[in-house]
Amino acid sequence: MTEAFIELDGVEKVFEVRRRSGRRLRRERCTVRAVDGISFAVPRGEMVGYIGPNGAGKSTTIKMLTGILTPSGGRLRVAGIDPSRERTRLARRIGVVFGQRTTLWWDLPLRDSYALVRRIYGIPEARYRANLERCVELLDLGALLGVPVRQLSLGQRMRGDIAAALLHDPEVLYLDEPTIGLDVVSKARVRRFLREVNSEQGTTVVLTTHDLTDIEQLCRRVMVIDHGRLVYDGGLDGLHAVGESERTLVVDLERELPPIAGVPGARTVRVDGPRQWLAFPAAASAAPIVSAVADRYPLVDLSLREPAIEDVIARMLESGEGRRSAVP
Amino acid sequence: MRLYGAVAASSFRRYATYRVATAAGVFTNTVFGFILAYTFIALWSIRPHLGGYDQAQALTFVWTSQAMLAAAALLGGGFQQELQERIRTGDIAIDLYRPADLQLWWLASDLGRAAFQLLGRGLVPLAVGALCFDLALPSSPLVWLAFLASVLLGLLVGFAVRYLVALTSFWLLDGAGVDMVSGLLCLFFSGSLLPLTVFPGAFGDVARMLPWSAMLQVPVDVLLGVNSGAGLAGSFAFQGCWALVLLAAGRLLQGLATRKVVVQGG
Amino acid sequence: MVESPVVQGLRAYVLIVGMWIRSTMAYRTSFALTVLGNFLVTGLDFVAIMIMFWHTDVLGGFAVAEVALLYGTASASLGLADLTMGSASRLGRRVRDGTLDTLLVRPVPVIAQVAADRFALRRLGRVSQALLVLVWALSSLEVAWTPVKALLLPVTVLSGAAIFGALMVAGAGFQFLAQDAAEVQNSFTYGGNTMLQYPPTIFAKDLVRGVTFIVPLAFVNWLPALRILDRQDPLGLPGWLDFAGPVVAVGCCFLAGLAWRAGLRSYRSTGS
Incomplete structure (x- = not known):
């Protein structure tokens, strides 16, 4: 029995939003259950896909897993740490890639961004060199290290961002839409690299995506979230069968x-x-x-x-009894 | 014409949605109003008729200029950065092919913004000022109408200047320097730091002839009733001339810029 | 290797500032122009003061060199605070566009990252302009210098900077709740600076009380400068308060820290 590395037990996140009612100035307060009692466990070294329609609660979950947001209820542990309480301690052990928000330095060569990561995380020199070398080789970054980030293509930048998130040997890597907007070649390269990192380093990987191919090629396990609830947790085959893609x-x-x-x-x-x-x-x-x-x-x-992932999920939700459709 | 009306209206509504920013801005204008009011009281208590104003008029100058600051975009803001960004990214090419005139389009949008900010950011500071200090606000609705007309002319001049500055982005890769100089001149020569009537000697004479004085100094003087009859007509003519000249210059530069885009980017 | 968060924060701050300075140097001409522009823009309010003194010899009982002392100390303090902490006012924008999250997953205090964000060396323009006025003020004033007064001056500028910096951090904490409210803190920092450039004697007593006891701006320069100039303060406060600047600054920083924490906590529970 493998020990759970990421553990969620009835995790909830309730937001209070003020909505304007009609055209009048009055605003109504109402609560939105962005994450509504989610439980799952991910063993160390697994690569899972976390998917769902927009606004289903995916990023809210990721934000709770990384300690950005504090859950409103339930229990949550990553590597035995409560992320919201010990955010900075956990930060040393996780890597995060936000698909559309680069953490690289726009006007400086790629290399400089990595040097900053090294010093911020206090990575020992030898470790840093080895990790950088591996990333440069597998992500084909060699020719790009001296290039200011603003001159990189979207695909090159994403590869650069993924490397930046892995230099400190994180035990788990969260990727939010890592292949969005990339060309076919870049997508393939990113996927190959993620497989490699997962199998060689044993890094646990959690990724959200809209690209079904990402899931097909990377994840044996898929979790589908809709309206803040986990509606599917299992193999990809099962998802296809349920959804008749x-x-x-x-x-x-x-x-x-x-x-x-x-x-x-x-x-x-x-x-x-x-x-x-x-x-x-x-x-x-x-x-x-x-x-x-x-x-x-x-x-x-x-x-x-x-088949688009939305379609698969939509059909899956339609076929399930008494479940609301994912399509608004 | 209806098109430009719609552009102005949508710009008005867009700025009306920034409620918190508006409230925060009103707060700032009010705070600055108080601070400047006391410095003016200190100065006018020593020199009671400085610049041709009595103390109440000087205080009216402070609060009116705080009320107009956002609308006249004297500290920046407004459309300039947006237009420069479109020129830099090349999106301007799309605008040039639109069946609308570029200058009128942006003018309409800027007037919509100014109309909101005149109401949203202007009324409260002026009211607070009138409650806490003795202001020389006119009682005649005709003077207020003349003031509004003068504000409108001032907005035209302000727009024309910033449009010219924004268009330089067609030729300059980095507009930071021009922006800086333009902002500086606007801050100082509009009278937003100190009334231009207080500027000494020939320096003051020149300052009062420059287009920036049409943006704030002249409208406030109209409100204060410094000029009436022929003098008032003179104020309008002064503003109108600058508006015409600068808008025409903008048109000319726009023509050159269009030719540049069509030749290079066609 | 366990470092205290303060050490970690300072180290990260210096590192990130270094990155921004190097980024700025990618556009040298633009940098030079903006430093110059900053110098001139901040100088304009001093020109306005000079124009006032064209028409009078004293303002609120203070001569031009005395006002220049007030101007130089307040402006230098604000300039230093703006240089080191000014970027914190961009917090609202980071919350709106969601980029704050990328700072929250790093193992260093968020405030250090926010303060160092887009560090702008051009803000040296204000500092240098203020120091220039200060030097001129000191050279034209006839002050009976004592060792205490000589020490009081630099301490005043630094604790003033700390008070302004605390206001900026507290303002950033407030922006977690109201992302568009950056202007509110400008009222206290830039507005406060404008106020402190003039003698306290020209303002209403209640206003002076407000900036002494509620938002303690009077400790930025008014009280210590009055001591240097051997003048009475309009409220008739006990003399030892003239030396309370550093203590007030520490208190302000403490409260600002609390405000920042409260803001960050609320962001993490609401996600905005």
Whole structure:
């Protein structure tokens, strides 16, 4: 039995917000249960995906795990530490990457940002060198170390940010949307690096993402949060099965035609002028469907849409009994 | 015309949503009003008719200028940074292709802002000043109307100057220097530190001829009724001339800038 | 290796300040221009005072050199506080755009990071301008210098800076609750500075009482400067209070620390 490294027991976060009612000046106070009794445990060395629609409570959870926010109720431990009480002590043991907020120094070479991290965290010289070398190699940062951060591309900056979060050997790494806005090559490189860090260093990784491929390629375990509650906790296969994930073939025809019919394994879900959408199971191959359509219809263009994580979750929530839909 | 009205209205509403900032600003203007009022009392008790004002008029000058400070953007604020940012990022190209005139668009937006700040940031400090000190506020509604007209002309001049400054960003990579000089001149020569009528000798004569005096000094003088009849017409003419000249200069510079963007970025 | 949070904070502060100075030096021309601009802008209010003295020899019973002493001490204190702590007034913006969170996951006190954030060396403009006026004031005043008075002057500037700095930190604590309220603290810092540049004799007694007993700005320079100038203070306070600046400064810093903590705690429970 592996010991739980991250432990949540009935954790709650209640916000009081003032909302303006109508156009009048009066404001009503109301409470929002951003996180509404969440319990889970993550053993040391696991890599988990933490996903959910916008506003579901993902970042609130991450903020409680890192000690930024104090929970309103429940018990929470990371490495045996209560994050909100001992935030600075915990900070030495965790690494955090906020997807869209760089912690690098805009006008200075990348190297300088790392030197600051070393001194802020008091990393021993030898340790620092070894870690930096490893990050530089795996994230391909060698040519970028002397470049001012403002001149880096988004993908390069994200790689730089991830390296900065790992120089002090954190036991757990939190990543908030680490691949958002990156090109395909950068995404692949970031994922490969995270796998490496997780398997070689045994770093526990918690990541939130909107990209289903991130989850598919990185995490064996996925947690889905909706309206502040944990609605799924298990393997990715289970998520697909529960949600019956589908891919979509978007077909542009020469002219407006009645909905495409008679393609085995696919059904037409939407028609808009000459454009039609065909859904088919994510596991099935697209090739026979494409050829079946091409044989019988005058095609102009084709494109394939991978299942979006929102869709998977939405379908999952719809299929669950008595659960509210994730789509507002 | 309706388009620009809508732009102004939306700008007014945008500033109206910053409630806390407005309240904080009112607080600051009021605090400064008190401090400056006492320094003016000290000076005018020694020199009772300095600059042609009696003490009540000098105090009215203090509180009116605190009330106008935000609206006239004498300490910065307003549209200038926003426009400069759009020029720097190149987003300005989008604005140039819009079926609206760039200068009028920003003018409408700035007037909307100023209208809100005149009400939101102006009324309370002026009221507090009137409650705590003997002010020489006019009783005739006609004088107030003339004041508002003069404020409007002052806003036009202020806008025209800042528009020119912002447009220099088309040619200067780093506008910090120009911004700085412009802010300095505005702070000093608008009369927001000390009435221009108190500036000594030829220095004062020159200061009163410069466009910055149209932004604060002239409107306050109109409110104080320093000039009436022909003098009042002269004040309006002074402001109007500067507004025309500077707006026209802005138009000219805008033409050059557009040509530059079209040639380089087309 | 366990360091006290104070040592950690100071170390981090120095490190981050160093980073910002180097960042600034990436744009040298702009830096030089803004230092000069800062020098001139802060000098304008002294020009206004000089214009006042064009029309009179005394203001509130004080001669121009005496007012210059008040101006120099207050402005130098504010300049030093602004240089070292002024960035704390940007806290509201950091809360609004969510970047405060990146500071909360680092193992150093947040206040040190916030104070060092965007450290602007150009603020030396105000300090140098104030010191220039101060030097001029000292050279034209005829003060009966004693060792106590000579010591009182630098102590005054430093404890004044600490009082202004405390106001800035307390203001930052308030911005956790009201993110757009940066102007409120400006009333006390910049407004206070404007007030302290003039003799206390020109203000209403109640106002002077307010800045003595409620927001203790009078200890920034008024009371000690009156002692140096051998003048009575308008409230007739006991003489030893003229030397209370450092004690008041420590008290202010303590209270500011409490305000900051309360603000941070409220942020962490509400997340704003």
